[in-house]
Amino acid sequence: MIGAGLAGLVAGVRLAEGGMRVTLVAKGVGSLNLSPGVIDVLGYAPGRVDAPREAIGRLVAERPDHPYARIGADAVEEALAWFTGRVPQMRYRGDGPRNLLLPSAVGVPRPTALAPASMAGADLRGGGRFVAVGLSGLKDFYPRLLADNLTRADLPEGATVTARHAEISASPRPGRADVAGQVYARALDDPPFRAEFAAALRGLAEPGETILLPAVLGTARAGEVFDELQERVGLAIAEVPTVPPSVAGMRLNTELAGAFARAGGRVVLGVEAVGATGADGRISGILIRDAARTRELPADAVVLATGGFSAGGIELDSHGALREVVLDLPVSGPPEGVPPLSERHLDHQPLMASGVAVDGMLRPVGPGGEPVWDNLYAAGTIVAGAEPWREKSGEGIAIAGAYRAAGAILEET
Amino acid sequence: MTHQLHELMRDSLDHCVKCTICETYCPVAAATPLFPGPKYVGPQAERYRGGDANADASLDYCSSCGICTQVCPQGVKIAEINSQAKAELAQERGVSLRDRLIARPTLAGWMGAPVWPVANWTTSFGPFRLLLEKVLRIHRKAPMPRWAGRTFQSRTRARRRAPNPSAPQRQVVFFHGCAANFYEPGTGAMAVQVLEHNGLEVIIPKQGCCGLPLQSNGQYDAARAYVRRLAAQLAPYARAGHDIVATSTSCGLMLKREAHEILGVDDDDLKVVSERMFDICEYLVMLDERGELNRDMQPVDMEVPYHAPCQQRGHGVGTPAMELMALVPGLRASQVDAVCCGVAGTYGLKAEKYDIAMEVGRSLFDQVRASGAPLSVCDSETCRWQIAAATDRPSVHPVEMLHRAYGLG
Numbered sequence A: 001m002i003g004a005g006l007a008g009l010v011a012g013v014r015l016a017e018g019g020m021r022v023t024l025v026a027k028g029v030g031s032l033n034l035s036p037g038v039i040d041v042l043g044y045a046p047g048r049v050d051a052p053r054e055a056i057g058r059l060v061a062e063r064p065d066h067p068y069a070r071i072g073a074d075a076v077e078e079a080l081a082w083f084t085g086r087v088p089q090m091r092y093r094g095d096g097p098r099n100l101l102l103p104s105a106v107g108v109p110r111p112t113a114l115a116p117a118s119m120a121g122a123d124l125r126g127g128g129r130f131v132a133v134g135l136s137g138l139k140d141f142y143p144r145l146l147a148d149n150l151t152r153a154d155l156p157e158g159a160t161v162t163a164r165h166a167e168i169s170a171s172p173r174p175g176r177a178d179v180a181g182q183v184y185a186r187a188l189d190d191p192p193f194r195a196e197f198a199a200a201l202r203g204l205a206e207p208g209e210t211i212l213l214p215a216v217l218g219t220a221r222a223g224e225v226f227d228e229l230q231e232r233v234g235l236a237i238a239e240v241p242t243v244p245p246s247v248a249g250m251r252l253n254t255e256l257a258g259a260f261a262r263a264g265g266r267v268v269l270g271v272e273a274v275g276a277t278g279a280d281g282r283i284s285g286i287l288i289r290d291a292a293r294t295r296e297l298p299a300d301a302v303v304l305a306t307g308g309f310s311a312g313g314i315e316l317d318s319h320g321a322l323r324e325v326v327l328d329l330p331v332s333g334p335p336e337g338v339p340p341l342s343e344r345h346l347d348h349q350p351l352m353a354s355g356v357a358v359d360g361m362l363r364p365v366g367p368g369g370e371p372v373w374d375n376l377y378a379a380g381t382i383v384a385g386a387e388p389w390r391e392k393s394g395e396g397i398a399i400a401g402a403y404r405a406a407g408a409i410l411e412e413t
Numbered sequence B: 001m002t003h004q005l006h007e008l009m010r011d012s013l014d015h016c017v018k019c020t021i022c023e024t025y026c027p028v029a030a031a032t033p034l035f036p037g038p039k040y041v042g043p044q045a046e047r048y049r050g051g052d053a054n055a056d057a058s059l060d061y062c063s064s065c066g067i068c069t070q071v072c073p074q075g076v077k078i079a080e081i082n083s084q085a086k087a088e089l090a091q092e093r094g095v096s097l098r099d100r101l102i103a104r105p106t107l108a109g110w111m112g113a114p115v116w117p118v119a120n121w122t123t124s125f126g127p128f129r130l131l132l133e134k135v136l137r138i139h140r141k142a143p144m145p146r147w148a149g150r151t152f153q154s155r156t157r158a159r160r161r162a163p164n165p166s167a168p169q170r171q172v173v174f175f176h177g178c179a180a181n182f183y184e185p186g187t188g189a190m191a192v193q194v195l196e197h198n199g200l201e202v203i204i205p206k207q208g209c210c211g212l213p214l215q216s217n218g219q220y221d222a223a224r225a226y227v228r229r230l231a232a233q234l235a236p237y238a239r240a241g242h243d244i245v246a247t248s249t250s251c252g253l254m255l256k257r258e259a260h261e262i263l264g265v266d267d268d269d270l271k272v273v274s275e276r277m278f279d280i281c282e283y284l285v286m287l288d289e290r291g292e293l294n295r296d297m298q299p300v301d302m303e304v305p306y307h308a309p310c311q312q313r314g315h316g317v318g319t320p321a322m323e324l325m326a327l328v329p330g331l332r333a334s335q336v337d338a339v340c341c342g343v344a345g346t347y348g349l350k351a352e353k354y355d356i357a358m359e360v361g362r363s364l365f366d367q368v369r370a371s372g373a374p375l376s377v378c379d380s381e382t383c384r385w386q387i388a389a390a391t392d393r394p395s396v397h398p399v400e401m402l403h404r405a406y407g408l409g
Ligand SMILES: Cc1cc2nc3c(=O)[nH]c(=O)nc-3n(C[C@H](O)[C@H](O)[C@H](O)COP(=O)(O)OP(=O)(O)OC[C@H]3O[C@@H](n4cnc5c(N)ncnc54)[C@H](O)[C@@H]3O)c2cc1C
Pocket: A002, A003, A004, A005, A006, A007, A008, A025, A026, A027, A028, A029, A030, A031, A032, A034, A035, A040, A271, A272, A273, A274, A305, A306, A307, A308, A310, A311, A312, A313, A325, A326, A379, A380, A381, A382, A388, A389, A390, A391, A392, A393, A394, A395, A398, B073
């Protein structure tokens, strides 16, 4: 596996559990620690999506070059069921075929397929009464903005939300003006601070109200922290994702990496993949640069999961030329004549869908549709055709694609 | 410092997107509010440095474990930038007598070796340690190794052979580092026997200190002089085609990468040495991959917790110690879930940092104790001393487990 993001880890876990000897190499950790810890499958296409499975069907009919067209809607279902079983401590909850609608860090309703139980309670589809509670030491969470935005949120017909805000000063580092989310989270893993925190929350909300807190409620013991806080306070609590660093994303990263290690997978972090050796259409090894030299890591099959622009899997030079950095694979970018970028950040950005095109087995292909290497697969953001942060499709594509690629390798060998 | 490489390191900070992943992994920031985190003192503060601006003093709490650089998704050389800024800070403030002393293991080694029983008695004698803390600010409880008397160099004089270009593959050079020389000659001897047991001849040339402790204490000029001298001692062997194998994982990393990337040493001697330098576990796994490792092993029936130290992670070779231990019948090694033991070379010895170092290592120590195992395993000597002191049980180099499995002990 090249890449330690969601795609690399998922493929790694499935292969290692399938009895393969798996090595995961990455130059740094993946994007999970920045992600909210929810599992987006399809949130906008282009309007807000209520039923992602049906919407995927329509999407792939219209856009045969979308990753979901290669992966297939059924595989998504199967992959997600398998995935949630691999990370039981995350306690993922969904609503069958329908998306949840959860508040983002700034109070925008955000469609997502699965969320940790600690977040799912903030589902806005049925409306509700909320108290957004800030922590005076945590600069990067804005309870007032969150509450204000929730009261004017675009919700399904009939749903009404009331929201107010409050703040508590319980802090693991009293007197400090700027305490990071992970510091709160680690302190909440320990019972003494947890008790102090629960005491501060008591009396802030009335029966029937849900307390919204930044998603910093524990790391290693998050489940226990959440249950105990709800019990001590006697009211419903829901976590709201924060801006990076995201404790909820860190939990998922840790649990998935743990599953990989338990299955016997090896991780080599801090090395860059710089090429491959091979002949007759098959890769025989990956070249990696370690502290002293470039060496070959022999491999029977390779999964490229190096992410997109943000992780460095794809580069754009000053002449506008796109390059896949490890294997120099053909990159498909915006078609001739289409402006690559729009003026507004969150608008359609065709350039951001650049990546490697793949076949039905998730193997990168050349212009004629033939696989570049018979035993090379690609998964995650490196696959061309999606704009995950706009579509809210990143985790679904990464999980289902990696699951499929791993399945193809298990069948082949 | 206006070195070309320094500029390169500095440029890498433009890749920082402020994702703060380094801050979430930093073991020191997790343990104390005195250190605001690698991004804060690094890519963020670096922009205000240079010219008349001084580095923020909180930088001094960085332990130089290097985890930030390893986890950075954008390739920012955070640890390197911070190490260089720390050196400038040390220059501005002046280097204390303590930091000069603890940065020179050879000095302490040579002072203690001839009078080792006395030296060992004093370093374990409470009132003397209290005095050491008062006068030098070396924490009274900080783990200190015990001098072994005769140095490893003098015990192995017969192996001080010239390079042999005619059969370089069968003859490897052993780089033992200061730890094996003065304090743990037993580890050095076991490494030699394990290599010999695998059909290799072992040459042990005259060799000095790599300068790493000087580097981490901000004394760059001295560190450069040390590492150049060592590289010159080893280079003739590398040029003749001998591989160089190290048991001291941090000193090996110094020669592989840090002397170049942090100190900016660019000479040919260093380059050839770094290309031939291998951590011993990395080397043995490589032999195994070529089918050349002796796999004839006796059962060693025990469970052991293993800690991959920060500097070992810096090699980018995974955890070869775990792979080797998996070959030993009956040996059940499990990797401890922890980033750092806290000591980071000399950091945890300092009176003002000892408590932080113990807090950094807390979870690691808890896991070792909870395992109930009679010993723990770790590749780096200063980490072993720290872990052993904190958990009341020995901590050994992975080659010691192989040594047992080969029935050499
Ligand atoms: C800031 C941000 C916000 C996002 N928000 C959303 C969102 O709201 N909704 C949504 O659906 N999706 C979102 N996404 C996308 C989503 O997170 C990803 O699609 C998903 O996590 C899958 O990631 P991945 O595994 O493909 O790649 P990544 O997680 O990016 O991992 C790539 C890995 O490859 C490694 N790597 C790269 N090049 C090399 C090399 N040469 N050698 C070795 N290793 C290499 C990297 O170090 C890293 O470990 C967001 C992404 C980012 C970065």
